[in-house]
Amino acid sequence: MTWVPTPYRVVARTVETHDSATLTLRPVAESLPGFRPGQFAMLYAHGVGEVPISISAIPGDGTLVHTIRAVGAVSRALHDAEPGTVIGARGPFGTAWQLDGVEDLLVVAGGIGLAPLRPVLGHLSKRTVLIAGARTPQDLLYKDELGQLSSVDTVLTVDHGDHDWHGRVGFVTEPLASLPFDPERTTALLCGPEPMMRFCARTLLGRGLAPDRIQVSLERNMQCGIGVCGHCQLGPLLLCRDGPVTGYPTARPLLSAKEL
Amino acid sequence: MASQVFDLSGLDALIGVLRADGRVVVGPLLRDDAITLAEVKSATDLPSGWGVEIGPGHYRVRRRTDTAVFGHSAGPQSWKRFLHPPHRTLMSSDSSGFHAVQDDTPDYAFLGVRACDLAAIGKLRQITGGRAPFVVAAQCTEPGEVCFCTSMGCGPAAGPGYDIALTERIDEQGQRFLATSGTAEGAAVLARVPAREAVPEDIALAEQDVDAAARNMGRAMPELDLRDLLAAGRDSAHWEAVAERCLTCGNCTMVCPTCFCVSVEDHTDLDGNAERAQRWASCFEIDFSYLHGGAVRTSGAARYRQWMTHKLGTWHDQFGTSGCVGCGRCIAWCPAGIDITEEAAVLSQTMKHGGDRR
Numbered sequence: 001m002t003w004v005p006t007p008y009r010v011v012a013r014t015v016e017t018h019d020s021a022t023l024t025l026r027p028v029a030e031s032l033p034g035f036r037p038g039q040f041a042m043l044y045a046h047g048v049g050e051v052p053i054s055i056s057a058i059p060g061d062g063t064l065v066h067t068i069r070a071v072g073a074v075s076r077a078l079h080d081a082e083p084g085t086v087i088g089a090r091g092p093f094g095t096a097w098q099l100d101g102v103e104d105l106l107v108v109a110g111g112i113g114l115a116p117l118r119p120v121l122g123h124l125s126k127r128t129v130l131i132a133g134a135r136t137p138q139d140l141l142y143k144d145e146l147g148q149l150s151s152v153d154t155v156l157t158v159d160h161g162d163h164d165w166h167g168r169v170g171f172v173t174e175p176l177a178s179l180p181f182d183p184e185r186t187t188a189l190l191c192g193p194e195p196m197m198r199f200c201a202r203t204l205l206g207r208g209l210a211p212d213r214i215q216v217s218l219e220r221n222m223q224c225g226i227g228v229c230g231h232c233q234l235g236p237l238l239l240c241r242d243g244p245v246t247g248y249p250t251a252r253p254l255l256s257a258k259e260l
Numbered sequence: 261m262a263s264q265v266f267d268l269s270g271l272d273a274l275i276g277v278l279r280a281d282g283r284v285v286v287g288p289l290l291r292d293d294a295i296t297l298a299e300v301k302s303a304t305d306l307p308s309g310w311g312v313e314i315g316p317g318h319y320r321v322r323r324r325t326d327t328a329v330f331g332h333s334a335g336p337q338s339w340k341r342f343l344h345p346p347h348r349t350l351m352s353s354d355s356s357g358f359h360a361v362q363d364d365t366p367d368y369a370f371l372g373v374r375a376c377d378l379a380a381i382g383k384l385r386q387i388t389g390g391r392a393p394f395v396v397a398a399q400c401t402e403p404g405e406v407c408f409c410t411s412m413g414c415g416p417a418a419g420p421g422y423d424i425a426l427t428e429r430i431d432e433q434g435q436r437f438l439a440t441s442g443t444a445e446g447a448a449v450l451a452r453v454p455a456r457e458a459v460p461e462d463i464a465l466a467e468q469d470v471d472a473a474a475r476n477m478g479r480a481m482p483e484l485d486l487r488d489l490l491a492a493g494r495d496s497a498h499w500e501a502v503a504e505r506c507l508t509c510g511n512c513t514m515v516c517p518t519c520f521c522v523s524v525e526d527h528t529d530l531d532g533n534a535e536r537a538q539r540w541a542s543c544f545e546i547d548f549s550y551l552h553g554g555a556v557r558t559s560g561a562a563r564y565r566q567w568m569t570h571k572l573g574t575w576h577d578q579f580g581t582s583g584c585v586g587c588g589r590c591i592a593w594c595p596a597g598i599d600i601t602e603e604a605a606v607l608s609q610t611m612k613h614g615g616d617r618r
Contacts, residue, residue: 003350003351003360003536004351004358004359004360005351005358006358007357007358028357044353044358044536046353046534047353047526047528047532047534048526049524049525049526050524050536071552071553072552075552086357088353088358219551220549220551220556221548221549221550221551221556223522223523223524224522224524227387227578228387228388228520228522229521229522229523229524229538229541230520230521230522230541230543231521231523231541231548231549233543233566233570233574233578235569235574235577236573236574236577236578237577237578238578257494257495258562259556259557259558259559259561259562260494260556260557260562260566
């Protein structure tokens, strides 16, 4: 019964920023099949609706971990769900980050785009560089946790700093332009607003990284997760099925078209 | 593939056999000055002697000079409304959990399904799934002015998927139907209908009538790879030219027998119970492509391009086939009379001259 969600109970809720919270969900009875990094679930708030939310950690104990930014009625209801609340989940849906054979990993995230990339960080024995950007220091996700990831070189940058911010100010493309990396060994994973991904990819291509070494996570309206509602079309793709993660050779012509 | 011949009383008997087996027989019915689709209980319910006059943005029923019951082309409705209803409850949610809903779809027998619509049923069911209906096809011998099924490879002869195919003929020997079974189930039903065995002449005449229909198509798509055309024409200024006429009303998507898009929404009652339901949606709705921050496709040009590109081009990428069957409904029911075959022709001319990148 693909339309009937599986009940999960909120067992922990961590406030990440002024508009984002991470929920840990434990199955009430049956659990969903395992998720891979990059995939998403359709999360259902009783009586309000259902939205696609990426998996943002994979603890391996049957729980689902999702970081939710409140941007509309449904995401607000999910974001506000206190421990004990039962919500519905369907999934796993979509494509995953392709990590087979990856050598050096370069992860670039903008805003909430860090959430679907978090399961990749610190779980590979590879050299990993993370560049994460946000509008302001208050919008940066997982700040404390990122500081503790010894296997990841982390660069944080914000569009607008404040009195307590002593880090970088500017777009993620700036550190990307000067970062040392080996184009023959590096795989780049990008997730964030479309213009950000476009400019990051352009910078990386300019520095000699082959297009097929870049993966992006794309977003469109999604209402079913199973390829039957039609909302998530992006040109030839049904993003709930053919995405959200795609190689840049596929994404490049789609991202350059207006209103596609 | 046994064939037999019966008259109107045999057609009535066929309806009776299908009903006796517990099927809801849906067929053409004259109602509200249109040939609609609704339950038919006997052959007398069929629109005997009614045809249609059809064109871009134009549809009128007209009196025929004979008593043909299948002498009309695609009407405002399609079989989509039965296989993929405009509104369907998906699940319910209450304090005890989430619940599946009972599938109360009747066991349908569709009577008078044209070749274009038979192809459409296949394309639609590939996406929406669900139980297969029993199909009595009506081969087309009299295409309408907006028809172009031949271009799309979907007619006028009924393709695979029917249980029984009928070819209606009226001449000096009277009104009769050549019936051919396409499945064992169809043959079993036909065996219960009083009829005479078909002779080679019956079959030859039917083939001749259907062949003639192929030559009488009202319209045609340009002869080129439509998928390539739409991919190459993505940035054409032609989309702006269509948008000047397009009202973005979504009529084309509602009448299209394959447009399957739905929006999903919750309905709650005062006791705190909720139902989740889908309803037909259209890519012409501004909210269809909504992401936080706004809709992706706001201009009429982008929305028309999405519809036509999906129908003729990217449907291939997503489902391995075209989304168009050439029924012509989108042409007839467009209030601005926008003609998909004409727009494809203009686009192909534009692209031939090197494109016109906006």
